[in-house]
Amino acid sequence: MPNYLSSSPTTVSEAIERIAQPDGSVAGGPFGRIVMTPDGRPIRSIITGRRRLVTGSYASRKARRAMPHESMNELSFFHESEVDTCVMDYRAQPFRLEFILGGQLRTYIADCARLLSDGAIDVIEIKGDYRHASDERYTAKLEAVREFCYRLGWLFRIVVPEKTVAARIRHANVHLVQSKRTVSYDASHCYLALNLLQRENGDTTLAQIAQALGDSRAGMSIAMAMMVGRVLNIELDRPISANSRVTAVDNAGSYERAAQ
Structure with a gap:
């Protein structure tokens, strides 16, 4: 697997550019090509008109750009990526893969790609259900994409929303935390929170963190914004409350970078 940590890319685009050749081919063999837009924008524009899709744009603080989405499932996944402190950066429709399958040129556009804190690239196909599994031709294409990603040392996953109680609780927590993503904080807030955690x-x-930040209500919002900034971890498996457990993200010592 490529060692991304040695050069420490900070965005999905940087990580991909470091393994792609100028013509889009990739190191490791002539099994396919990666096509990206010059400015890092989504490679496929959102199509409206007669397509019955829920379309919109999500303003990501973590990625510092707007993310187009074609369904509420995609939007929910962007919320998850915004909050997940293991995700350093993510992009909607960041590239097109081109490869040969059954003697024909096939293409694939990922719904999302994420750069994880361990340096891995996580390529995501987002589905609302499992109906795609009954389409043999489409399933074969996804398996070819999985193999393509494997050869690059990337992860490939098909994400389908869970319907469990635990998933609903986490979804509600993620939605709450991401809603505070635009709340301002600075290095002094990070210092106060991390100093408390050290003690x-x-x-x-969460109540203690909020108090350390000077105001209970505003402090909770700041703490949630700091989770998006990958400074703090707030437990998401139980409904968020004053008693929610908070820890520091592993790299939180570089909190000056995270403060905005």
């Missing part, structure tokens, strides 16, 4: 042996409550 508390790395684990404290």
